[in-house]
Amino acid sequence: EPEPVRAEPVSGAEGTEPADALRPLRQRLVTAVVLAVPVIAMAMVPALQFEYWQWLSLTLAAPVVTYAAWPFHKAAFTNARHGAATMDTLISVGTSAAFLWSLWALFLGTAGTPGMTHPFELTISRGDGSGNIYLEAAAGVTAFILAGRYFEARSKRKAGAALKALLELGAKDVTVVRDGREEQIPVGDLKAGDRFLVRPGEKIATDGTVVEGTSAVDASMLTGESVPVEVGVGDGVTGATVNAGGRLLVEATRVGADTQLARMAKLVEDAQNGKAAAQRLADRISGVFVPVVIALALATLGFWIGNGS
Incomplete structure (x- = not known):
């Protein structure tokens, strides 16, 4: 197979990597x-x-x-x-x-x-x-x-x-509540079922359900919706959205690759590295077209040489 043009790793933005792959x-x-x-x-x-x-x-x-x-x-x-x-x-x-x-x-x-x-x-x-x-x-x-x-x-x-x-929209650290005590841990250590605090102005660490408090959540970074959404006990919230109002206690329901943000990122990455149906069809056609063109060229050369031209 030819060497495909692959998407750049997400570890560096354009123009910031030490070695420019382009x-x-x-x-x-x-x-x-x-x-x-x-x-x-x-x-x-x-x-x-x-x-x-x-x-x-x-x-x-x-x-x-x-x-x-x-x-x-x-x-x-x-x-x-x-x-x-x-x-x-x-x-x-x-x-x-x-x-x-x-x-x-x-x-x-x-x-x-x-x-x-x-x-x-x-x-x-x-x-x-x-x-x-x-x-x-x-x-x-x-x-x-x-x-x-x-x-x-x-x-x-x-x-x-x-x-x-x-x-990078996601939060990096989260304050979990365990045995009545607050403890700050990296988001990567958060598990489904853990309860964590979200103070006003903080990002919600992961997808979950509100178990205490009411607030307005700004989801504009993910959905583009400019008006904050009111949430209360029993309502679901999405990781990477911002708590724009009161204090919330949230129980994590999805963490890591299962979150909505991670799934969105996976869709973008798959779209980058995958091939569209038209491109796959073009690859199949070229697998037949190219040998046929080369064979016709060689046959034409042989004909003219045979004619002494």
Whole structure:
């Protein structure tokens, strides 16, 4: 399988982690864009094609196809070892074929001749191909695909920061009542059935039921509801909401991963790392589409070689 773009761990928000996991991808993207733009411009605009422009194009395109496109080549090799083919395989094979053909045309064909021009045409012209280079295709495809991967990774990273912020809504410590005595403990040590105090202005430590007192609870951080909700004995309360009124004694009913806040965080995390139905369908199609495309390309090559063209 190709290396998927995964959501960042929720232990750090965007831009605050010591090692920026997006930095390698961003460096490859910047390299690809900076070098690919002049290659594409020279190939598309005949006025920019000076005497040795093709050799400058080769110099600029080489790092794009090797360094910037390395994740695609690595994924394609890994897939090949497992007998699989994905879109990474198609990208790697396509860019490599365009680059290697250009090398052949430059060193063994006529494309390296000083003053060679590469006119921009919308129609197909017949020829032996020895004077044609496709460096702009190899560099351009790499840059565009990297841009898509980068923006996808960045959006998931931002979602990871939002998930971290969601988890930080919860209280860190709680005052439990045991044998008539108040004791402050970490929220992680709280068990279902424990009774804990919630003073005015404090966050409710976990989901529970009010057993003593009345108050108004501000749940805006979780639900967006701006008006505090009145609660009394027997009413349920949700962890991470704020006690905006009187003193409450609450009996914990759900703790840890069972709380509403934890379930919300789990849904966000699953949405980040999971695949949508359309994406799973695309993966299944690419598993058939890519080998078919490669087979057709090889058959076309064999046909033209067999014809002596």
